[in-house]
Amino acid sequence: MGVVLITGASSGIGQEFAEALAAQGRDLLLVARSQDKLAATAGRLHATHGVMVHTLALDLAAPGASGQVTSFVQQQNLTVDWLINNAGFGDYGAVATQAPARLTAMVNLNITTLMELTCQYLPAMRIRGEGVILNVASIAGFQPMPYLAVYAATKAFVLSFSEALWAENRAFGVEVLALCPGPTETAFFTAARMPYPGWSVPAAQVVTEALAAVNQRRANVVTGGWRNQVIVNLARWLPREPLVSLLESQFRPPAAAPNGDYHAE
Numbered sequence: 001m002g003v004v005l006i007t008g009a010s011s012g013i014g015q016e017f018a019e020a021l022a023a024q025g026r027d028l029l030l031v032a033r034s035q036d037k038l039a040a041t042a043g044r045l046h047a048t049h050g051v052m053v054h055t056l057a058l059d060l061a062a063p064g065a066s067g068q069v070t071s072f073v074q075q076q077n078l079t080v081d082w083l084i085n086n087a088g089f090g091d092y093g094a095v096a097t098q099a100p101a102r103l104t105a106m107v108n109l110n111i112t113t114l115m116e117l118t119c120q121y122l123p124a125m126r127i128r129g130e131g132v133i134l135n136v137a138s139i140a141g142f143q144p145m146p147y148l149a150v151y152a153a154t155k156a157f158v159l160s161f162s163e164a165l166w167a168e169n170r171a172f173g174v175e176v177l178a179l180c181p182g183p184t185e186t187a188f189f190t191a192a193r194m195p196y197p198g199w200s201v202p203a204a205q206v207v208t209e210a211l212a213a214v215n216q217r218r219a220n221v222v223t224g225g226w227r228n229q230v231i232v233n234l235a236r237w238l239p240r241e242p243l244v245s246l247l248e249s250q251f252r253p254p255a256a257a258p259n260g261d262y263h264a265e
Contacts, residue, residue, distance in 0.1 A: 002079045003052075005029045005069070007060055007117070008087030010037035012186030013136065016207040017084050018045060018053075027052040029078060031069060032087070033059050054078065060087045061109035066116035080121045082132040085114040085158075090140075090151035092194035093253060103150045110154035115161065122165070122174065129173040132214055135162045137178045139222060142232040144240075146248040151192070155180075159220065166219040178220040179210045182228035199227060 004021050008014040010032035018028055022045040030038050035057035042053035056072050058065055073080060088110040091098055118133055125131025140148055141155030162178035169176055183189075183200040206223045213221035222228050234243055 002081035003027045003029045003054065004082040004084065005031065005073070005080045005117075005121070006084040006086060007031045007113075010034045010041060012086075012188070013181065013184065013203045013206055014084070014086040015041060016203040017086065017134075017210075020204075020207050020211060021082070022049040022051045022053070025049065025051060026082070027054075029054040029056065029073070029076075029080070031056045031058055031060065033057060060113045061105040063108065065108075066113050066120065069117060070120055079124075081125075081130070082134070083117060083121050085117060085133070085135045087113070088136060088154070090148055090188065090192040090194070092147055092192045094147060095149050098150075106150055107154060110151070111157050114158060118161075118165070122169065125174045126169060126172040131174045133162075133165065133174065133176045134210065134214065135176070135178055137162065137180045137220070139180050139182045139224075139228050139231050141180065143235045143247065144244050145251065146244065147251045147253060148192075148194075163219045170217065175214055175217055177210065177214055177218060179206070179213075180220055180222045180228075180232065181206045182222070182224035182231065184224070201225065 004026050006014050006017050006028060009018050009030035014032070018030055018041060022028060028045065028051060030042060030053060032038055035055070038055040038057060042055050045051060045053050054076060056069065058068055089106060091102055091106060095103070114135060118135070122133060135158050137158040138155040140152040141159040143152070145152035159178045159180065162176055166176040183197040184206055185200050185202050189195070201224045209221060209223040222232050238246070
């Protein structure tokens with residue numbers, strides 16, 4: 001049985017992907033930490049669209065998480081036709097003030113689990129001559145981001161990794177897309193302990209633009225309008241040191257000193 005595997009599927013962009021693809025009649029495997037939220041989403045989608053919705057409650061930031069997903073897929077005798085690596089989180093503040101364990105968990109989730117799941121399901125897609133891998137990056141991945149340093153670096157990996165896989169696999173019938181949203185109406189900013197930006201778009205709009213980009217066989221898509229297009233092109237117009245200095249001044253937390261040092265209260 002072919003399914004769409006969606007990580008981080010209990011809210012935000014992941015949940016909107018589940019909604020949109022269930023409406024297309026696709027069976028789903030939803031993975032996230034909250035069993036209650038997964039069960040509620042699965043029940044609603046099954047009742048509304050008549051699709052099969054499997055759920056797996058799992059912390060994908062934990063070491064070995066991708067192996068647990070693979071074991072579940074094998075136990076349920078499922079075939080992963082689409083893989084949507086959506087799960088991820090950020091943290092706002094100077095690296096020197098952040099807990100190393102939280103940054104390690106961010107790297108594990110945003111990079112390691114994404115890479116391992118991609119490598120797990122890509123070979124079979126190539127053999128079948130079809131499949132979709134959609135990796136959620138960010139406009140933050142196009143340049144260094146002071147006070148989002150590790151998050152932006154993980155999304156730079158996702159962007160580069162995905163675009164390379166797009167080139168490697170398009171001749172085999174497998175589509176790979178790096179989805180690069182800007183500010184989106186999700187819980188990201190609360191979880192990242194970051195002030196909400198002055199503009200954002202609904203998660204459903206991000207998903208609509210992403211699915212259109214898959215159909216267009218694109219390597220990446222920047223969603224959310226002209227502001228985000230300007231942001232991702234800044235590195236083309238400004239030398240890197242002035243660019244990073246500008247971003248530092250724009251993103252500096254209120255308690256940060258002019259030299260960029262963060263003073264926790």
